[in-house]
Amino acid sequence: MSGHVFISYSHASDGGYVERLAAHLMDAGVVVWFDRQLITGDRWSQVIERQIDSCAAFVVVMSPAARASEWVDREIDQADLRGKPIFPLLLGGERFFRLANLQYEDVTGDRMPPAAFVGRLRSGQTVAKAAPVVVAVDAATLTRQHNDAITMYDRGVPDRRSAVLLPPRRLATLTNTSYVWALAFSPDGRTMVTGSHDMRVLLWDVTAPAAPHLLATLTAHTNAVAAVAFSPDGRTMVTGGGDKRVLVWDVTAPAAPHLLATLTAHTNAVAAVAFSPDGRTMATGGGDKRILVWDVTAPAAPRLMATLTDHTLAVAAVAFSPDGRTMATGGGGGDLRVLVWDVTAPAAPHLLATITAHTSGVRAVAFSPDGHTMATGGGDKRVLVWDVTTPAAPRLVAALTDHTSGVVAVAFSPDGHTMATSSNDYRILVWDVTVPAARRLLATLTDHTNTVAAVAFSPDGRTMASGSTDKQVMIWQVSE
Known part of the structure; x- marks a missing residue:
């Protein structure tokens, strides 16, 4: 060695x-x-x-x-x-x-x-040899696909590039008392939630993005808060953390949230939460290697519908496709895999595809708004971009290698033309992905001074928020 x-x-x-x-x-x-x-x-x-x-x-x-x-x-x-x-x-x-x-x-x-x-x-190996590759693309094929896409772009594919500012402009900086692990915008874009290592959940009024103000501080968790999500109707919020619990909140009045339910089915830290687009289903994943699928039609009484145990190590990421028919989950540590599930029947999900292209734990998974593209980020410093038009047969169309350390967060803008990725290298990279295989780096943001653990776009696409282990949340203007 x-x-x-x-x-x-x-x-x-x-x-x-x-x-x-x-x-x-x-x-x-x-x-x-x-x-x-x-x-x-x-x-x-x-x-x-x-x-x-x-x-x-x-x-x-x-x-x-x-x-x-x-x-x-x-x-x-x-x-x-x-x-x-x-x-x-x-x-x-x-x-x-x-x-x-x-x-x-x-x-x-x-x-x-x-x-x-x-x-x-x-x-000098980090994990034992991986299982046989289920989805793989050789370098020559990937290069050819990339070049073909660029040729198409140059020959007159309509220029639908996002109106992203170059570079995005920082509007506000919010200082926390500890590492910020998670954040999300409410569907109406008026509220932002952050979860942090100090066990607190903070709700912010971001109606004026340049002047956010604190609405509420929630202290019900007894360990670090690692995952947050709003329901599609904006009336419910879910938080998960190191205390192994998932808490369900009524945020109809964001300044006065109240606890609806406490879910204790996980046996290790909860690292990921996500709602289906119709708001009737929720998925949670964590250190116990399991994905739990919940019926949240009645938010005050969630009902466990399915327990998925196919991951071999901690589940670090969960995302639903925009049509709600597909779910993707990322395995942390030595699991290395992205699993793609058919959740048309949420009580009986079945595995559609296993992606083994990452060479280190997968920390981030996101679908584009049209559902045709999926991006995954991992400890191997790469963002892999997939065509998932056929979810049972994901096709790798691009591998982004510009980060210099593990990728921990990925987010698409609401119009699907822009993608933001963040990493342990302290940076946020902003990409034009109008043509996913012909992606173009638009901006590199270096204002954070430690790992950027979370990124999210506002529903109108005009602003983006980032949270970091430098204890700061930054709000950016990214388009007019």
Whole structure:
């Protein structure tokens, strides 16, 4: 293996274990680096940064002390930024919420990791070999499709490009007390909801996007809020988080929401929620590897209709097609897959297609407004654009490789001509996807100073919101 393995840990409690771990790995032929004593100062910070930047893999020893360590948090940030494969070891306590999409090895009781784990480190691989590819496109075919689409564009395909501003203009910045993981606009565009690591759900009046004001603060969650969504009629809102719960809210009066229902069927953190276009069905997914499909015709009494267990690791993304007949789900960590489902009968979904083109966990899935295109984003730093006119046979039409770290969010504008993608590289990229295979980068937004975890367009397409682990929400004007 070229390069070393960096070990991140808490000096306060886990130094003895890490010494034994390092010896165990080195005996197996793995070159390791870890700081044996905690030294502060800019020069030592630069040493740590260089060691992470040059490592082949990053091992983080998870324990209660490590969870509370600012150094461990900073080191994980750097590894994520540089796209390093991350291998968590659970020494004590619970897995870190921010690493919930990654498979971990349980080493409680001071055990050494198993041979298979050591073998993956030694070979520089993040996961075992994937299952046979169900949907695949070779490079020559993809290049030909891309070139053909550009030729069509240049020969006079009507120019329906979105009236996106170059560059989009920042209208407002909202400061939160912790990482912002999720956000969404209400269907009428007058309200925005944000969910964050501080366990709070905030509702904002964005009638004047340049001057948002806070309407309500909801504190019912007992762990980080990772997913939020409004129902299509705007009367109901759903939030999900690290406390394993899905909360259903009446937001008919956004300044005075009230709790309608608490769903406790998940056994691990809830990472994704989505409503069907008719508002009668809701899907939730999370760290328990399951997708739960709910009848929410009566929002105060949701009824579980189906439990889908085809994912092998955490479910990180869920989206319905605009016609409501199809649902796509993304597998985090080592699952790597996008599963496409027929949900015409929501109580009995069946699998239509399995996409295995990503080489790292899938964090984002979105359908275009016309339903013909789907975009997926993953830890492999890529956004893959699919023709899903025939949902049972998705066809790859473009692979966007402009991000320099894992892609965590994807959103289409309401007219379908523009797409925004965001990443652990702190950037938002805005694309013209009028012709999906001939996509064109319109703007690169670099105002955030940490991972941009969420992006969403307002229903009128004039504004876009972004939420980040820099604790800020930014609102952008993107068209006239």
